[in-house]
Amino acid sequence: MKPNALDDAPLSGFHKRLAIYAAGGPFLDGYILSGIGVALVALSPELGVSSFMEGMLGAGALIGMLFGGAISGFLTDRFGRQVMYTLDLGLISVFSVLQFFVTEAWMLLVLRILLGAVVAADYPMASSLLTEFTPRRYRGPLLSMLVCMFFVGAAASYFVGDALVSSGPNGWRWFLLSSAIPALILLVLRLGTPESPRWLLSRGRKSDAQAVLFKVYGSGVSVSDIVVEGSGTTRARDLLRGGYLGRMAFVVIFYTCSNIPVFAIYAFGPKILAALGLGEANANVGSAVLSLLFLVGVVAALCVINRSGRRRMVIWGSLIAGLALLLMGVFPEAPTWILVAAFSTFAIFNGGPQVLTWVYPNELFPTEVRGTAVGLITAFTRVGSAVGVFLVPLALDHLGIGPTMLLAAAVLLVGCLASIRWAPETGGLGLDQASSIAPGIIPADRPGADEQSTRIR
Structure with missing residues (x-):
């Protein structure tokens, strides 16, 4: 095999199984995060939930992700990717079951925060493990596939939720x-x-x-074939200074801007679609269809990511998706077909930035701190996303659907401007090259360029 054995290995059944197992976390993320919007329709009257508490419940899982991401990333780098790879799933099961028994809104909020924490814990573990095993040719598509599973989980939550919530007085409990x-x-x-x-x-x-x-590749591969990024020299504190601080800043900005509209729509999809006049009775089904359109976008991005390049994809995807929301904000009472076309455009073109929210964090940081970086990025981005989701019901009640869509468009366009200025191109690079602080990866006038750290790690 070539000197960098893992980067240049053929794709095997092991890689495919690992990708499927890693994709379970994003599936649960999409299912759990989106499900609260469906459940709120039934649980709000029963538990007497105010608009303020609706916002808190919608943002609860994101708040939990703030703490879960920050802590679990460090633990992933300190104790390994595999150590807590299954433990977090057991906790998700326990907290999910406990939701059935809540009698007060604050009880549900606590469980939503805990669920968000353990879901976020899976991000650095699963994605780091997949990144570090996957050959360079397949790294972008397989990491993009994780994002696909988020939208599959979201679509599943709307279909399952619509069936269970309408099944009886405890339907929303069975659904959660x-x-x-x-x-x-x-x-x-x-x-x-x-x-x-x-x-x-x-x-x-x-x-x-x-x-x-030996277990995965056989006797033809040895540790001498692997280039280890960082060579043991990079520490967690390096993420908050020099070139890696610039990379952290870029990823957090574009990641947050890409996710705020998506999370807001998922948490309150039925309410937003009803406000646009797209049918309150079919709002859950409409939200599921929107999830499928998001899925179309990320699948399309998955298929072309190696050809289009990371930088071009994040810039154009953010721009076109932002303009689609701008159209809905300016003309919220437009004919239904225009609103549907605009929503579809937003959902599909935001697929590019969405897949890169998983690809960039895993490619831009070396092995010693990859889990910590992914965890911190997850935590930082969830702060902005949680604030955005919390404000959605308040914005809808006090500003109306038009201004709410205009604010969402502005967020995406900020992400586009940040990407134009700072987005790197890492396509086709080995992990040792992509994670190095080198002028060839991020130009010297952009965050990530550190004149004192230009060696290939």
Whole structure:
């Protein structure tokens, strides 16, 4: 094999299984996050939920992700990707079941925060593990596939939720409990997943890394074939200074701007569609269709990411999606077909920025701090997303649907401007190259360029 054995290995059944197991986390994220919008329709009258508490419940999982992402990323780099790879799924199952028994809105809010924390914990573990095993040719598409599963989970939550919530007085309780089922299935599937050999080498565990390589690739690969980014020199504190601070800033800005409209629409999709006059009775089904359109967008991005390049995709996707929301904001009472076309355009073209919210964080940081970086980015971006989701019902009540859509458009266009200025191109690079602070990766006049850290790691 070539010197960088993992980057240039052929795609195997192991890689495909690992991608499927890793995709379970985003599926649960989409299912759990989107489900609250469906459940609120029935639980709000029963529990006497105010607009303020609706916003808190919608943002609860995102608030939990703030804490879960920050802590779990560090633990992932300190103790390994595989250690808590299954434990978090058990916790998701427990918290999902407990939602069935709530009698007060504050009880549900606590559980939503806890659910968000454990869902966020899966991000750095699963994505780092997949990134560090996947060959460079397939890294972008497989990481993009994780985003696809978020939208599959979101669409599933609307279909399942619509059926369960309307089934009886406790329908919303059964629906919130239902996320325990895929979590338990995924827990069983993940048992026995090996630790990342890149991480093992970064911790000096050469013999353990060799054992994993032999198990996955056979006797033809040794630890000497692997280029380890950072060579043990990068620490968590480096993420908050120099070139890596610039990369953190860029990813957080574009990630937050891309996610705020998506999370807001998922948390309050039925309410937003009803406000646009697209049919309150069919709002849940309409939200599910919107999820499928998001899925079309990310699948399309997955198929072309290696050809289009990361930078071009994030810029044009943010721009066109923002303009679509701008159209809805300026003409909220436009004919239905125009609103549907605008919503479809937004959903499809935001697919590019969405897939890059998983690709960029995993490519731009070396093995020693990859989990920490992904965790911190997840935490930081959820602050903005949580604020955005919290403000949605208040904006709809006090400003109306038009200004609310204009604010969402402005957020996406800020992400576009940040990408024009700072987005790097990492397509086709090995992890050692993509995660290095080098002028060839991020131009010297952009965040990430550090004249004192230009060596290839």
